[in-house]
Amino acid sequence: MQKSFMSLAVLLMVFSSTAHALSWRGNVTVQERLFFKDPEDSRQHGNNLSVAAQPEMYHEWADGKQNISFIPFVRLDQGDDERTHADIRELAWSYIARDYEWTVGLSKVYWGVTESQHLVDIINQTDLIEDFDGEEKLGQPMAKLALIRDWGTVDLFVLPGFRERTFSGVKGRPRIIARVEKDLTSYESSQQDKHVDLAARWSHAIGDMDIGLSWFHGTSRDPILSPTQYNGEIVLQPFYQIIDQAGLDMQLTRGSWLWKLEAISLNGNYEKYQRATGGFEYTFYGLAGSAADLGLVTEYLYDSRGELATTPFEDDIMLGFRLTLNDEQSTDALLGVIKDTHDDSYLISLEASRRLGDSLKLSIQASKFLVDGLDQSLKSFAKDDLLQLELGYYF
Amino acid sequence: MKKILLLALLSLFITPSAWALSAEEKGLKIAQKADELDTGWGDQMQTLEMILRNKQGKESSRQIRGRSLEVIGDGDKSMSIFDTPADVKGTAFLSFTHVNKPDDQWLYLPALKRVKRIASKNKSGPFMGSEFAFEDMSSQEVDKYTYKWLRDEKLDGKDVYVIERVPVDKHSGYTRQIVWGDKVIDHPVKVEFYDRKNSLLKTLVFIGYKQYLDKFWRPDQMHMVNHQNGKSTLLKFSDYSFNNGLTDRDFDRNSLKRAR
Numbered sequence: 001m002q003k004s005f006m007s008l009a010v011l012l013m014v015f016s017s018t019a020h021a022l023s024w025r026g027n028v029t030v031q032e033r034l035f036f037k038d039p040e041d042s043r044q045h046g047n048n049l050s051v052a053a054q055p056e057m058y059h060e061w062a063d064g065k066q067n068i069s070f071i072p073f074v075r076l077d078q079g080d081d082e083r084t085h086a087d088i089r090e091l092a093w094s095y096i097a098r099d100y101e102w103t104v105g106l107s108k109v110y111w112g113v114t115e116s117q118h119l120v121d122i123i124n125q126t127d128l129i130e131d132f133d134g135e136e137k138l139g140q141p142m143a144k145l146a147l148i149r150d151w152g153t154v155d156l157f158v159l160p161g162f163r164e165r166t167f168s169g170v171k172g173r174p175r176i177i178a179r180v181e182k183d184l185t186s187y188e189s190s191q192q193d194k195h196v197d198l199a200a201r202w203s204h205a206i207g208d209m210d211i212g213l214s215w216f217h218g219t220s221r222d223p224i225l226s227p228t229q230y231n232g233e234i235v236l237q238p239f240y241q242i243i244d245q246a247g248l249d250m251q252l253t254r255g256s257w258l259w260k261l262e263a264i265s266l267n268g269n270y271e272k273y274q275r276a277t278g279g280f281e282y283t284f285y286g287l288a289g290s291a292a293d294l295g296l297v298t299e300y301l302y303d304s305r306g307e308l309a310t311t312p313f314e315d316d317i318m319l320g321f322r323l324t325l326n327d328e329q330s331t332d333a334l335l336g337v338i339k340d341t342h343d344d345s346y347l348i349s350l351e352a353s354r355r356l357g358d359s360l361k362l363s364i365q366a367s368k369f370l371v372d373g374l375d376q377s378l379k380s381f382a383k384d385d386l387l388q389l390e391l392g393y394y395f
Numbered sequence: 396m397k398k399i400l401l402l403a404l405l406s407l408f409i410t411p412s413a414w415a416l417s418a419e420e421k422g423l424k425i426a427q428k429a430d431e432l433d434t435g436w437g438d439q440m441q442t443l444e445m446i447l448r449n450k451q452g453k454e455s456s457r458q459i460r461g462r463s464l465e466v467i468g469d470g471d472k473s474m475s476i477f478d479t480p481a482d483v484k485g486t487a488f489l490s491f492t493h494v495n496k497p498d499d500q501w502l503y504l505p506a507l508k509r510v511k512r513i514a515s516k517n518k519s520g521p522f523m524g525s526e527f528a529f530e531d532m533s534s535q536e537v538d539k540y541t542y543k544w545l546r547d548e549k550l551d552g553k554d555v556y557v558i559e560r561v562p563v564d565k566h567s568g569y570t571r572q573i574v575w576g577d578k579v580i581d582h583p584v585k586v587e588f589y590d591r592k593n594s595l596l597k598t599l600v601f602i603g604y605k606q607y608l609d610k611f612w613r614p615d616q617m618h619m620v621n622h623q624n625g626k627s628t629l630l631k632f633s634d635y636s637f638n639n640g641l642t643d644r645d646f647d648r649n650s651l652k653r654a655r
Contacts, residue, residue, distance in 0.1 A: 023655065025485065067653075067655075110508045113511075148644070153647075203648075205499070205648070251512055253513070253515075257514070258514060283516075283517070285519070285520055286519060286520065286568075328447055328449070330482075330483070330524060355480060358481070
């Protein structure tokens with residue numbers, strides 16, 4: 001499938017290069033990850049260099065009513081063969097009419113409002129090996145129809161084909177200590193990764209409230225991982241069940257306050273649970289007479305499975321400070337702490353970025369895991385404290 | 396008929412102040428007239444180069460495409476799409492300006508494909524690191540200020556009126572603004588901004604007004620100088636176009652996601 005998309009992409013590029021209104025942009029980034037402790041598994045790599053490129057091609061015609069976008073992505077990684085990977089983030093055609101829009105192809109959509117985790121955002125699979133914050137996504141084959149009405153927008157999706165979540169390889173860091181073995185991947189559906197999923201979402205802005213209600217039926221993006229013996233080692237076997245998931249996301253924007261809530265209810269033959277994230281963001285504008293803003297983010301993370309949850313965030317509190325300098329170089333920083341309310345496990349992270357000149361951007365990301373408790377899912381990360389430096393060239 | 400004339404005459408004596416407008420009434424009248432003359436443009440598109448100059452004279456530039464939709468009875472809708480710097484290319488900003496309540500604002504982040512509703516309380520914050528605040532860039536509605544006519548005078552050989560206007564919104568970064576308005580075209584040629592401590596913060600000068608569709612005057616450039624930090628920002632407008640047939644649909648969250 002990837003191959004045929006690739007040749008289609010080449011065709012499109014040839015076609016588009018002869019037409020007008022073709023635009024290019026993209027970036028090339030160099031990334032160095034520094035680790036400060038010996039890994040839990042001696043096969044895991046130490047400090048690690050990698051490079052990535054993501055060009056974006058966009059072409060529109062018919063007075064902007066039709067367009068094609070093409071966004072390939074590739075990363076070459078020094079230490080982890082799994083992280084050396086390529087993907088087509090987007091290769092989609094869109095048709096825009098007065099009260100509806102079609103998108104057909106590989107594409108990406110984003111649902112949700114909260115900062116600490118993204119619960120309702122289910123259409124695209126997470127490219128977890130790219131970034132363990134879960135914000136990088138794989139391109140998803142879809143036919144999407146958006147109906148635009150006075151009472152909101154209804155998005156209807158048919159999603160043929162499933163993308164497996166990416167995980168760090170044997171040498172990769174950070175990773176869960178029993179690594180995930182993708183050769184063992186199994187599915188509830190007999191159609192395996194060919195199951196056609198369906199989804200719908202209604203979203204609307206009513207005064208100072210933005211609200212979304214969503215429903216999904218199909219292959220869960222979040223695999224159930226079970227330990228198993230494989231070639232003489234214990235690995236995790238991913239199993240993708242068929243689920244129904246209902247989601248709610250809402251944000252109330254009032255003065256300096258943003259009140260946010262995301263909640264999902266997942267129903268499958270193997271698991272049934274509810275998860276929620278809610279909280280607020282309050283911003284102090286013009287800090288101490290300067291142009292800088294300081295935002296305070298607090299969110300509570302709930303999972304009805306409690307300590308049995310497959311995620312580390314089952315009854316946790318996230319506290320974040322977002323500093324935005326509002327300067328020419330668009331300097332900003334986000335310091336976040338997630339704490340388990342039952343024990344003394346912390347995840348501390350810092351993200352900062354600043355533009356250098358016109359087309360370079362420097363980003364720093366640091367994370368530290370403090371684990372002192374029962375939370376096994378966090379424990380395996382405890383030796384993978386890292387500092388990531390990234391320099392990107394944008395064009 | 397005679398009766399009406401009599402009544403009218405009578406009323407002249409009863410309310411003599413109707414003839415001598417107060418400075419406040421005169422200021423408001425001027426603002427209303429300017430607003431009225433600039434009504435009926437429907438929709439507008441333009442490109443904008445923003446040149447930021449720091450204290451040392453070092454310059455950096457950003458390209459922004461803008462479009463706006465006139466909304467009768469409320470503030471206008473507008474969308475700005477950033478073309479440079481390259482790392483924010485494709486970022487788009489959607490704003491519904493309101494007269495009597497806070498504006499609605501959304502930001503589109505292309506890397507995540509995420510539409511974020513943002514707080515609009517931050518009126519006094521800088522727009523894209525420039526010397527223009529968000530409130531300087533948003534649509535200027537009559538009801539956003541109270542007015543006071545100060546004097547008529549000549550500025551660079553032009554007949555101007557000088558008006559003081561005070562922002563109604565308590566979150567504004569200004570205590571007051573002094574506006575020099577060209578009497579012929581009824582548009583501002585210079586504005587002085589006074590900060591919350593009532594000291595002179597910035598001066599904005601409008602350069603090269605041209606008339607479009609035989610009616611609407613738009614400047615080629617706007618130059619903002621910040622007297623307190625020594626920085627300045629020059630806005631260079633080009634490719635103004637009107638009546639492009641834009642509708643509400645071009646200013647919704649779906650179109651924000653498509654902004655390129």
